[in-house]
Structures are given as structure tokens and as C-alpha cells.
Amino acid sequence: MTTDRQPRATLRAVAEAAGVSTSTASLAFSGKGPVAADTVERVLAAAARLGYTGPDPLASSLRHGRSGVVGVIVEGRLLHAFRDPFAVSVLDGLSQVLDEVPAGMLLIAQHAGSPEKAIPQLAGTALDAVVFSLCGPDDNPAVDHLAARGIPMVGDGSPADERVVQLALDNRAGSAAVSRHLKDLGHHRVAHLMMPLRHDSPTGLATRTALDDAEFADSRDRALGFLDVFDDSSLMAQTSLPDVEQGAAAARLLLDRPPADRPTAVVAQSDLLAMGVVRAADELGLRVPEDLSVTGFDGVELPWFPGTLTTIDQHGEQKGRRLGELLRRLLDGERPQDELQAGDLRIGTTTAAPAQS
């Protein structure tokens, strides 16, 4: 524990100590140009003696014009963003690819209610590229800022902007597929449980008109997919947060009614919401799937859930890796095409034909 108030050793100091020029010392460290073996040794020895731990990343970055950092912009508080296992698996896949680039991931939280507040932070950080993932508002002031700085961006569908390379999921088709599955099973009274449509959405019943001023395209498109199969008069609810808690609260509004009115199935816009429905059903004494079929969206692991949820699998980890690939190509100077992925319908134990009534 020496009180090391002396500034860190620099390459120049090492070069001097080794009796060579800084250029040579630099070459010796990076292993680029041709340097005599014993010179390298002398430099390395001097470095060890002075406690030099390698070139200062900041100086090196400045010269190269690369910081080795990729920004990941997430919506709202980390607590909410990462509560969803889907977000986490995307991030996990992304990190696998970025590890190889190599690049680090810098987390940047941006609240949908005041997206402009993140700009000063963005402006002050050296970023090689940015991923918009799990982050909602469709027009985002950060896009303008980053575009002006010439920083490449990838997104998962939003913000919808041609300057952002998109790896989107066909939300509408996926949602329609799972809805059709229920219809094929014979369900007619089917309710829809939506993720937030806006940053200030309250949990509660909703109608089709709510879609008109949706901020989040995911939620809107999944709702449209549902409405492609079931009609506008279907019971719908939205939530303030896409978590189990709010899912259960909204599900109670959908399910707590006389049997003749009660939906025989609920199409939830995420697996977490679906878990909320299951929980609410449980509280109301409804068995899944005998009394109520439930579907989710995302395809996350739900280890605490006995059984398997019927859902649309988005393959989060794979999606994260794909985002990473796009990023890698962007960093290499390419301009990859937008991509649209399809989700896979995965039938579990939470859906069945409705009871005869």
C-alpha cells in the first residue's frame, strides 16, 4: 500500500529507461513493426521495472478513433429492463459476440417519458456504436444526436429510423399465429393482454382505439396480430409495466366476471404477463388449461413454472448474437440490410380446447 500519488508510468518513461525512442517502445509493445528481440526484451524489462501496465487506453483510443465501447440503450430503470428474462437473454447473446470483437457494453438507461435526458450522458461518452434494444419510443432524440456524430446504430425494430439498422421480429405475424392456434382449438371468447402502449399507460381495460396513439410499436403490432384473428369487440387490457405483477392485476379485470362472460383464453403479449394471468387464474380458482387457456410471447425460461407455456419463441440469445453480428459488420464499415425475423409458435401445456358449455 504505497501512497502512489506519482502519476502512472508512461510509454515515454519506459522508452527512456530502456534507452530507446518512444516509437520503438510502442512497436515493441504492439508487436507491429520489426523490432530486434533483445530490444523488445529490454523494453519489457524496463516496463516491468516501472510498473507500466501497457498503453493508456484513452490515449490509444484517441489515436485509433475507437473506444472499444458499444452503448446499449435500455428503456427506463435497469430494474425494470432486466426484470424481463427476455431482455437478459438478448443481452447475453450480444455480449458473447462483443467479447470477440472485442468491445465492452456500456449500459445507458433512457426513460421513455424524458428521452432527451440521456443525451448529455451520450454526448459525453466515447461510443463506437449503439444498440437500441428493449427500448421503446419510436422517435428518439438520441438517434439524431448519434447520427450527427456518425455513430452506427442497430435496433430491434424501434426506434423506427432508416439510420438505424433493424433486426426486427415480425410481431404481428407471431401474435396472429398464437391467436390462430387458440381459434383452431375452438376458442371464441378470447381476451388480449397488452404490454404498455405508452410510457404512461395505466393498467386497465382498453379498447382498440388505444392503439392509435401507441408509442411502442411492439405492443401495437402484437395487438394488431391478435385483431387479425379475433374481432375488435374482444376484451382487451393493458398494463403499466410488462411484469408478472401488472399482468396479474390486469388479468383479474379480464377474468373476474360471470362464467358466461368470462374469456376461455387469454393471449398475453409477453411470457411474464402470461405468468400473471396464470397467477390470477389460480387465485380465482380457474384451472389452466381446463378452464382457461393462456399464451405468452417471447419464449423465455420460466423455471419456477411447472409445465410449459404456449408462446412465440423469439430466441432471445440468438437474437442478441445476431445484433452483435450486425454491430460487428457496422464497425467494419459495412452497411448491412435490415432483417425481419419470424418467431416460432411453441405449444405448451397451457392451451387446450375450451370446456364444453
Added chain:
Amino acid sequence: MTTDRQPRATLRAVAEAAGVSTSTASLAFSGKGPVAADTVERVLAAAARLGYTGPDPLASSLRHGRSGVVGVIVEGRLLHAFRDPFAVSVLDGLSQVLDEVPAGMLLIAQHAGSPEKAIPQLAGTALDAVVFSLCGPDDNPAVDHLAARGIPMVGDGSPADERVVQLALDNRAGSAAVSRHLKDLGHHRVAHLMMPLRHDSPTGLATRTALDDAEFADSRDRALGFLDVFDDSSLMAQTSLPDVEQGAAAARLLLDRPPADRPTAVVAQSDLLAMGVVRAADELGLRVPEDLSVTGFDGVELPWFPGTLTTIDQHGEQKGRRLGELLRRLLDGERPQDELQAGDLRIGTTTAAPAQS
């Protein structure tokens, strides 16, 4: 969509366009020195004209010697690290404080099996400070590297090193407290379910001797707390990952035995493991808490769980904020004292007196 292959505008270009020196332009932007109002205006106008988005963070950082980035080192894959809601809430609290500093959080995954692999990445990134959180091995090569670079570090108990400012939880006391709660209720046959003791721990039954070569101090200390109350002959199991899945697998080994042998309670080392126990109990037809009492550790939200878990609340978000405070002081040049926090016993609906037998 202009093909902007022209390099970004620099401060110098702006200064020239405005007809002032770069020094003045810099002053105009930062608002430090005294600059005439109309000069500022001219500079700002020129900046707007050239599409200058403010000083390059890299250059600015180099000059200041601050990157505005704090590294967060997490154990293993993000997927596993963030599967645990406790980790997420700590991160959330941390981010709240760092937002104000301001500083960004750079995620760095470090596998316990080969911690040295993270060093090159560390060496290449400009970090103002580092948080070791949720990251296990007690001696970590990264500490040496970072110490040599003079980068301040905070940790949550591990790695145990005097160069790392610690904000630890009294794991042993917490674990003893929750164990004592069960003893007071009248339990005698109580089993203990442990998080991984080593990065290569298999899920399976274990004995006290397994503690001797534990890598992870948290797990070891919680086990010791349990053994402060119940004796060495107690049934114990460890897991390969601290998640619900492995918790359930290990719990089956503990519970699937004749009633006379079967523990009447399980002290799990984390809430997620406890959920695994609940799930295994369910499968075996055991009611909680009538047939089996279950306790956890951490105090996370378990929205899908009907009822509340008896646990030790670590106040994750608050802990994250406290870590942030320590970091802030470290960045200000202080050298804060280590801190030891206590967890709070929170009694839920998963513990009760054992059935008369």
C-alpha cells in the same frame, strides 16, 4: 442519408469558421473562462453550421484523465448473473447513483474458471473505477492489474483484498438468524441448500468438508451461519448454479426420502434456490409450510409466488446505491472505510412449526 465519409467536425474547424482561436471556442463551449456573449453566439452558430456535436469525448477524457466509465465486473455469463433478481436490483441502485456522478456502467463478464481471460479486455478499456459485484473468486488477478493502474475498486465482500473497499453483508449472522428462527419454531431435522461453493461445483449432496476448499466466501459464510445453529450432521446439498432449476434438483435429493428421515425445513442460501425447494416440495406433494418450512436469502421480489418467503432481506437496491456512494467518494480522492451491513430477517408464509409426528 448523406454518405458522410468526411471526418467529423473538430473544435478547430468550428473556431476557424467562427473566426476565433480554438482556446476561445473551447471556453465558449465549456462556459468556463470569461467570453463575450456575442462571441459565444458566433461560436455556437458556427458549430451548428458545421454539425459539430460538442467536444470529442475521447480527446476530452484524455486531457482530463477521466473517462466517465465505471466497470462492473460480474461473474460468468450475463445470462446467469442477471437471472438473479438480486443482482439486478443491486445494479439498479448502483446506476441511480452513477447517473448523478455522472458515469456510465460498463459490463465486464469474468468467468470464475478462467478469471485471467478478462484482463486483456480490462487493460484495453479506460475505466475510472471498478465495482466487483456478484463476482466470486476470492483472489482475482484483475485486482493486481487494476491496482497497478491505480484504479479504485469497491467490492461486496469479495475479492477479499485490502486494495478493494468493501461493502459486505454479514452473511454468517444473517444465515444464523434465519436458522435460529426455524429452531425457535421447533425444527430439528433441518437441511441446508447451498449456492455453488466453487466455480466447478456439481449439484449434489455435500458435507461440511466441502466448505474447506470453497472459492466463494458468500456461500461458505452462509453455510457457517447455518452450522452455528444446527449441527454438522445436518443434511446439506450444493448447486452448480444458484437458480431455481438447480435449486429444485438439489432439493429433490434432500426431500425425496421417507417421512421419518425427511427434513422438516430447508434453509436455502438464496431466494431463487428457495423457490426451487418450493417447486420440488410441490412435486413431491409436500405442502409449504405445513409439511415443510422453507427459507431463502436476499429478499428479492418473487411476483409469481403466491405468498411471501421467509428470508434475509439484503435490500439490494439500497446496497447498490451504497456501492455507488463509495465509488463517488473514491473518485473524489477519499479512501472510505470498509463497511459491514446486516441483513434483516423477514418472516413470511413459508415457515411454521413442524407438524406433530
Added chain:
DNA sequence: GCGAGCGGTCGAATCGATTCGATCGAATCG
């Protein structure tokens, strides 16, 4: 034996901003 080529090394420019000290004109004070 002489020029081409090459391995090894170095000097200097550069990346883009910040900041200290110097300068200069104008206003203030005695």
C-alpha cells in the same frame, strides 16, 4: 565492387481538446 533491398531505429506529426500564462485594449482610480 556497387547498388538494391531490408531489418532496425528514430523524429516528428497527429489524434482533438483543455488550460496556463501572456497580451492587449479599455475602463477605473487616485
Added chain:
DNA sequence: CGATTCGATCGAATCGATTCGACCGCTCGC
């Protein structure tokens, strides 16, 4: 009216590394 001070601006050094072109002494080939 001369001396002092203050406000505004600028020049130059600096942060720490990377890299291009130049240079020097050898060896090899013709």
C-alpha cells in the same frame, strides 16, 4: 493624466500513444 486592473482573446504546451517517412548500416546479388 498616468498607473492599475479587468475582461476578452490568443498561443503554445500538454494529455499519452501511434505511425509514416526517413535514415543507417548490412547483406545479397549481379
